[in-house]
Amino acid sequence: MDVVIVGAGEVGTAIAANLASDHDVVVVDLDQDLTDELTYDLDVLSIAGDGTTLPTLRAAMVPEADMFIACTDDDRTNLVACGTAKTLGDPFTIARTKRTDYLRVWEHDESAYGADFVVCTDLLTAENIVRVIGLPAAIDVDPFAGGLVQMAEFDVTEESPVAGRTVMEADRFEALTFAGIFRDEELILARGDSLIRAGDRVVVIGSPESVQSFATDVAPETTPDHADEIVIVGGSETGYHTARLLEERSLHPRLIEQDGDRARFLAENLPHTLVMAHDATDTEFLVREHVDDADVVVAALATDERNLLVSVLAKRLGVDRVIAVVDSADYVTLFEEIGINVAINPRLVTAEEITRFSHESIAENISVLENDRAEVVEIELAADSPLVDRPIQEITAELEARVVIGAITRNRTHVTPRGDTVLRSGDHVVAFVESSFVNELTALSSAT
Amino acid sequence: MYGNTRIRVDWRASAELMGVVLIYFAVPLSFPLLLAVYFEEPLTPFLVAIGVTLALGAGLRRLGDPEENLGPREAFLAVALIWLLVAVVGAVPFVVAGAGTIAHPVNALFESMSGLTTTGATVLVDFSVHDRSIMMWRQLIQWLGGLGILILATAVLSELGVGGAQLMESETRTRNVNKLTPHIAETARLIWGLYVGLTLLAAVVFFVLGLAFDPRMGPYNALAHAFTSVATAGFSPEPLSAGAFHPVLQWAIVPFMILGSTSFILLYVFINGEPRRLLRNEEFRFYVGGLGIFAALVALVLFVTGEQGGAIEPTIRHAVFNVTSIVTTTGYASTDFNLWSPAATYLLFLAMFTGGMVGSTTCSIKSLRWLVALKSLRRELFTSVHPEAVRPVRVSGSPVAEDTIRDVYAYLLLGIVIFVGLAVFVAVDAARVGMDLSAFEAMGAAASTFLNIGPAFGEAGPYGTYAAFPMSTRSVMIVLMWVGRIEMIPVLVLFTRTFWTS
Numbered sequence: 007m008d009v010v011i012v013g014a015g016e017v018g019t020a021i022a023a024n025l026a027s028d029h030d031v032v033v034v035d036l037d038q039d040l041t042d043e044l045t046y047d048l049d050v051l052s053i054a055g056d057g058t059t060l061p062t063l064r065a066a067m068v069p070e071a072d073m074f075i076a077c078t079d080d081d082r083t084n085l086v087a088c089g090t091a092k093t094l095g096d097p098f099t100i101a102r103t104k105r106t107d108y109l110r111v112w113e114h115d116e117s118a119y120g121a122d123f124v125v126c127t128d129l130l131t132a133e134n135i136v137r138v139i140g141l142p143a144a145i146d147v148d149p150f151a152g153g154l155v156q157m158a159e160f161d162v163t164e165e166s167p168v169a170g171r172t173v174m175e176a177d178r179f180e181a182l183t184f185a186g187i188f189r190d191e192e193l194i195l196a197r198g199d200s201l202i203r204a205g206d207r208v209v210v211i212g213s214p215e216s217v218q219s220f221a222t223d224v225a226p227e228t229t230p231d232h233a234d235e236i237v238i239v240g241g242s243e244t245g246y247h248t249a250r251l252l253e254e255r256s257l258h259p260r261l262i263e264q265d266g267d268r269a270r271f272l273a274e275n276l277p278h279t280l281v282m283a284h285d286a287t288d289t290e291f292l293v294r295e296h297v298d299d300a301d302v303v304v305a306a307l308a309t310d311e312r313n314l315l316v317s318v319l320a321k322r323l324g325v326d327r328v329i330a331v332v333d334s335a336d337y338v339t340l341f342e343e344i345g346i347n348v349a350i351n352p353r354l355v356t357a358e359e360i361t362r363f364s365h366e367s368i369a370e371n372i373s374v375l376e377n378d379r380a381e382v383v384e385i386e387l388a389a390d391s392p393l394v395d396r397p398i399q400e401i402t403a404e405l406e407a408r409v410v411i412g413a414i415t416r417n418r419t420h421v422t423p424r425g426d427t428v429l430r431s432g433d434h435v436v437a438f439v440e441s442s443f444v445n446e447l448t449a450l451s452s453a454t
Numbered sequence: 455m456y457g458n459t460r461i462r463v464d465w466r467a468s469a470e471l472m473g474v475v476l477i478y479f480a481v482p483l484s485f486p487l488l489l490a491v492y493f494e495e496p497l498t499p500f501l502v503a504i505g506v507t508l509a510l511g512a513g514l515r516r517l518g519d520p521e522e523n524l525g526p527r528e529a530f531l532a533v534a535l536i537w538l539l540v541a542v543v544g545a546v547p548f549v550v551a552g553a554g555t556i557a558h559p560v561n562a563l564f565e566s567m568s569g570l571t572t573t574g575a576t577v578l579v580d581f582s583v584h585d586r587s588i589m590m591w592r593q594l595i596q597w598l599g600g601l602g603i604l605i606l607a608t609a610v611l612s613e614l615g616v617g618g619a620q621l622m623e624s625e626t627r628t629r630n631v632n633k634l635t636p637h638i639a640e641t642a643r644l645i646w647g648l649y650v651g652l653t654l655l656a657a658v659v660f661f662v663l664g665l666a667f668d669p670r671m672g673p674y675n676a677l678a679h680a681f682t683s684v685a686t687a688g689f690s691p692e693p694l695s696a697g698a699f700h701p702v703l704q705w706a707i708v709p710f711m712i713l714g715s716t717s718f719i720l721l722y723v724f725i726n727g728e729p730r731r732l733l734r735n736e737e738f739r740f741y742v743g744g745l746g747i748f749a750a751l752v753a754l755v756l757f758v759t760g761e762q763g764g765a766i767e768p769t770i771r772h773a774v775f776n777v778t779s780i781v782t783t784t785g786y787a788s789t790d791f792n793l794w795s796p797a798a799t800y801l802l803f804l805a806m807f808t809g810g811m812v813g814s815t816t817c818s819i820k821s822l823r824w825l826v827a828l829k830s831l832r833r834e835l836f837t838s839v840h841p842e843a844v845r846p847v848r849v850s851g852s853p854v855a856e857d858t859i860r861d862v863y864a865y866l867l868l869g870i871v872i873f874v875g876l877a878v879f880v881a882v883d884a885a886r887v888g889m890d891l892s893a894f895e896a897m898g899a900a901a902s903t904f905l906n907i908g909p910a911f912g913e914a915g916p917y918g919t920y921a922a923f924p925m926s927t928r929s930v931m932i933v934l935m936w937v938g939r940i941e942m943i944p945v946l947v948l949f950t951r952t953f954w955t956s
Contacts, residue, residue, distance in 0.1 A: 266844075269844040270844055270846065272844070273844040273846050273853075274853040280840070280845075281844040282840065282842040282843050282844065283842055284842040291842065295840065295842070
């Protein structure tokens with residue numbers, strides 16, 4: 007696949023490094039020094055120039071490219087670059103943004119900015135944090151359909167209340183679908199009467215809320231609930247979205263933000279979060295507010311130094327789990343070495359998310375499970391797709407392969423797939439499918 | 455330098471506006487004039503009043519300057535003086551007609567101010583000596599004052615434009631008039647349209663029910679009571695108020711008082727296909743809930759004391775009707791609640807301080823202010839445990855700005871201070887002239903006039919009159935009805951030095 011990456015910062019470099027071995031990668035950046043350096047480090051072609059102009063993009067062979075990734079540090083540059091790329095050809099375009107407002111515009115109308123996918127760094131980081139907090143029992147979690155759908159894989163242990171039940175008994179959730187069960191070397195597609203045994207790995211697909219609820223069923227010990235005390239330190243965009251997503255999962259976090267006006271803004275927009283305006287490095291305050299009893303502390307302040315200070319402080323006070331946002335990729339291991347449980351780097355998270363789209367030959371959102379035994383793939387149905395206007399039971403009966411439709415999103419709302427659900431043009435379908443059949447399935451998203 | 459004494463209010467802008475409004479005031483004055491022609495009653499009271507309003511209006515316009523800018527101060531000045539001047543002109547027909555107690559100028563102004571501010575406190579002693587056109591003028595002036603004269607002015611005078619929003623904000627003490635449409639005049643017209651529609655509906659309902667149940671509710675009374683029920687005002691041409699009519703008609707008046715005390719913006723949204731927004735609105739639920747609790751408590755007291763002989767329907771009816779009348783600041787009475795046991799009258803006294811929703815025709819404190827105050831007090835308790843917590847007070851899910859909360863506290867405090875001051879004055883003034891007045895009656899009369907409700911207890915009870923109070927008390931009440939109706943600030947601010955000079 008031919009891939010063009012605009013922006014040779016940490017994100018662009020990380021993506022290029024991930025893709026260089028299997029794909030033909032061209033990297034564009036304004037900074038001549040950066041592009042020169044990159045040519046020595048990675049097996050890619052690098053071009054110095056402005057990624058929002060036609061001559062540069064022509065030189066980068068955008069007209070022939072299959073994928074175009076704009077991931078500079080500037081939101082507007084990325085959006086304009088995608089729009090420009092679309093005038094030259096028809097690559098799958100991905101824009102990275104920091105502000106969620108641009109993402110919301112794109113969600114409102116996916117033709118906006120000429121972007122086929124928009125990745126919002128702060129939101130993605132928050133989603134990652136929430137996954138780490140909310141689903142510690144999951145082996146693998148990936149978001150689909152812009153976060154509306156989640157795929158999660160869980161180990162079923164001896165102690166799990168789900169062990170020994172059938173799928174029908176375990177599935178108490180409206181917006182959740184049991185996709186598959188891995189047992190020893192075997193892949194079992196989940197049916198109502200399939201029995202879940204200890205030692206199995208189950209894959210579920212559904213709304214983040216229902217996956218969260220299911221996690222409580224599978225691993226009640228480790229999954230947080232109302233009683234768990236979650237403290238977020240720092241009301242940055244990441245901190246804000248983390249609190250918001252936790253609220254959506256019916257958890258009530260506390261958020262400490264030093265700036266009074268920002269704290270007021272956060273409190274107004276987070277009705278179920280207790281916002282406190284104070285310096286989070288004040289030990290006396292932390293003890294008075296019983297932060298030392300917290301189950302999880304998230305350090306999401308503006309600088310790595312302050313996050314390090316808060317994390318160390320929280321650990322010393324005796325907090326069980328500390329998650330820190332680390333802006334500089336170099337410090338991630340440092341944080342983890344001194345005992346911080348999870349260090350999350352927003353740029354690496356973004357790079358990983360974008361890389362997911364460039365699996366093998368197709369530009370789609372894909373999760374690979376269990377050494378490529380099965381995959382979860384998201385496809386958007388075009389109007390001329392042979393799947394459109396037909397009920398699911400008819401489609402699955404006809405297909406030769408082993409596939410389970412796990413979730414559908416229609417106009418950005420979640421539709422739980424049932425046998426008689428009729429697929430429509432524009433639907434995003436998230437399906438669990440045996441790896442050998444992935445290409446065949448994605449080919450069905452449109453007539454060509 | 456003479457900078458300190460220079461007047462910094464463009465009063466000419468206010469004068470121009472006052473002149474225009476007074477000239478327009480001739481239009482409603484011609485309605486009782488036509489009625490007088492129809493009933494073959496003297497025309498002079500209204501002709502004189504029309505002459506006065508036109509002359510006064512023209513004079514003010516001559517002083518005024520339409521080029522001057524109508525800012526917040528000019529709006530305050532205009533709002534305060536328009537309410538005063540309209541009340542003065544409204545009193546003219548009573549004086550010229552020369553019948554009964556209201557022939558005296560102070561009494562005439564009391565009646566007119568009580569009418570315009572939708573108080574409903576009367577100094578009439580004998581209802582039968584007055585012409586029907588005069589009695590209808592009493593009703594009409596309440597209807598005009600019900601929704602606010604300045605909203606009406608904004609609706610009619612589209613040239614007011616931005617100034618209109620300024621005026622409505624000064625009149626209703628809201629920070630942002632909830633615009634339904636981009637043009638403020640159109641919003642004002644929609645609200646007034648709704649008001650007119652509700653009034654017509656009330657008139658038709660009363661008339662039809664009158665045909666079926668009560669011949670006294672003819673077209674005249676149906677219109678008269680439609681005017682003052684939707685306006686939550688309370689005057690009635692009948693000396694026994696709503697008590698003069700069949701129980702079915704009393705029940706029929708209740709929903710119109712409640713509609714009049716509901717936010718008109720919300721009613722508009724309700725009619726236009728979003729009925730759930732009304733039920734989701736926290737102020738509405740708080741208001742209706744409070745009303746229900748007061749009514750239930752009073753009904754319970756009436757049952758226990760056996761006021762209505764223990765009969766179920768009359769007990770519930772009188773409890774619901776009179777509580778609704780007091781809470782909505784209407785001031786009708788279905789029976790002389792003055793004669794009820796102290797437990798019931800104290801409850802009614804307490805109910806005087808509630809008021810209806812913001813953006814309705816009611817007066818008093820209003821439910822939104824109580825809701826905000828109670829919620830912020832609850833927050834106070836929370837933050838005493840967690841001093842660093844940032845907790846916005848939310849109403850219907852939306853956060854309330856901190857300076858709005860401060861405004862609410864200031865308003866409550868100011869209201870209570872003025873009420874206590876007035877109560878003490880009423881009691882002292884009564885003692886001065888040797889009038890027999892209990893402390894409770896003094897407080898009742900003070901609350902009822904200042905909060906624009908109407909009837910109180912004792913001498914000023916629902917079937918009584920304020921004529922027994924000394925002239926000085928009545929004069930002070932006139933001022934405080936005026937101050938209370940436009941929510942204190944526009945009038946009080948005129949008496950500060952800063953308003954005029956800095």
